[in-house]
Amino acid sequence: DTAVSQTPKYLVTQMGNDKSIKCEQNLGHDTMYWYKQDSKKFLKIMFSYNNKELIINETVPNRFSPKSPDKAHLNLHINSLELGDSAVYFCASSIGLATDTQYFGPGTRLTVL
């Protein structure tokens, strides 16, 4: 069983489009995250959700919006896609505390043309 899954694995789209990436975890964790890894492999946290409440909102454009329909899902919506949004996006989850292990998904490679 896959602990943290993401769909799609690859996403190619045109500038200006709106797209979503889905994430699901079957670990029963309370906190989920979205990370962005750019071409230089720098990994940066974007958001985290705990019990459907946004905890971290790093300085990302408001074109990015996390949506959590329930505790097991945290989807990432991106509006008006730009070339600079091309990256690999990782979803992760943890029980919730700073001591807790984060379990990462396999990543979604987004390419904006």
Next chain:
Amino acid sequence: DAKTTQPNSMESNEEEPVHLPCNHSTISGTDYIHWYRQLPSQGPEYVIHGLTSNVNNRMASLAIAEDRKSSTLILHRATLRDAAVYYCILRSQNSGGYQKVTFGIGTKLQVIP
């Protein structure tokens, strides 16, 4: 926010110990030190974490300086499967549940057969 600094890359011979350093001179008292690694084309995976005392698990050991301004991840016998990017991460949480996550740039470890 407290930052971490790591060497960009390191090399090790197979079956020899590897010491991966991380500096975090502005670490706060509530920051936990976490290490993750990322194998090519995969999401990051947890390696080890600690607060003040040295820690051991089946994957590695974590040595934390007495002043907590630096730490070292120790792989006791490097294998080819250990070739990855290793991230030193600070995580903290205040009483309100807020999580702060700061990533280093990561050290790319090359293991030479």
